[in-house]
Amino acid sequence: MPSPEDLARSIAKQAPSSAQIADWIRAQIRGSRLVPGQRLVEVDIIRQTGGSRFKVREAFQRLAAEGLVEIEEFRGASVRSATSDEVRQLYQARALLEGLCARDFCRRASANDRARLAQLASEMEACVDSNAPEKFSGLNAEWHTLLMRGAGNQVIEDLVKRLNTPVHHLLFGTFYRGDRLKEAVEDHRIIMQAIEANDADAAELAMRRHVENGHRFLSELDRAMHID
Amino acid sequence: MPSPEDLARSIAKQAPSSAQIADWIRAQIRGSRLVPGQRLVEVDIIRQTGGSRFKVREAFQRLAAEGLVEIEEFRGASVRSATSDEVRQLYQARALLEGLCARDFCRRASANDRARLAQLASEMEACVDSNAPEKFSGLNAEWHTLLMRGAGNQVIEDLVKRLNTPVHHLLFGTFYRGDRLKEAVEDHRIIMQAIEANDADAAELAMRRHVENGHRFLSELDRAMHID
DNA sequence: ACTGATGATATTGTTGACAATTTTACAGGC
């Protein structure tokens, strides 16, 4: 028979695992509640997540291995910031890897995945008219993930996930704004056409262009911000 | 004035950091002294590295984030093994990423890096005649690293390092054997020719072929081993 | 000999206290 304390804890909130704490920190970074350079003080994370100090430190180690945070002796963890050159390299790699996935999607994807991909694309188109950038952002992440998964490439899916995190704080909130939505929708349309025609070469090329366009837009945004 | 204990410790061996322990474990895996599936018992690692339990566990977390080891509740860390399909995906990604580096090396590398790359290639050729596969292996790693560094792409350098580790135990000792050395030297020769001619397209293509050849050889070796 | 239960051992998970270091606050001199 469980004690009242155990019962209360299990109902209210389980003590989070290090993976859950890491997820929480990633989410904070994505939501710009933690910005690059900011220090991650252990007690603060403990208070906000309910995790033990041990688990928090484990989470820091994992995030450090992913390159998302930096750990310095006696100074703890802080959110790492990517240089513009590093961002360029990240997008270069993404363009290649996601391009390959677009190619393989043509060869290997099931009818189900194809239909779902097309549906997501049309839902994103609707976001342009209704001007819903947050919704678009979520659908877009789903679309890219489904494409990699449909291509049957778990390794690239993991890699791209990691490549994205260091610039996530730039993407959400600021990224899908202005004409970028229309541009992205047009890019997706070209990719979907190639996939429907089963033209692997065209799909790969179009996906590369799409990622490169994303980088171009991001760096223009970055330049504009630095002028302020 | 340092106490005799401090002095002895600093002369003999510093307590290793978690990064050093992680490096040690990676080296053990590369040297096949730790094989996939094998459990990494904390006290054993502590005894062999001199690190504290705390540092060892930090190292496990980092290696887990890299995908090199697996951590199970109350069962600790064990060396992860890649499926043949995962290995295929790893090499696919490597072919693309290193291909890009070969391209960029043509555009961006200094005369110094070019000369050093050529020198490493010729040293590897000598290894074929003298039949020194371990030496070849080391030079080869240097060659690939220099190519990525000369291309000015730190991000890809890190990625490829990670992509390689899960199959390192297959590579060293068994990999560079028989005709593989000659094949690899021939591949390198083609790549070097393209670089010297500053033909970026040819360099990229040749590097992709080289990595794909490596995968082909590895999977044939794997098949032969399973037949035994 | 084989199977399943049972206790002993080994291994990992967690916590708290304390040490080492950095950061901050503050007083004093210029």
Place this chain on the structure above:
DNA sequence: GCCTGTAAAATTGTCAACAATATCATCAGT
């Protein structure tokens, strides 16, 4: 006002002890 040194506070690093769980050896029963 501004710099500088010093002590207090905050923060991280480390360790040892204990709890939870898994693994292994033993043995009874068939």
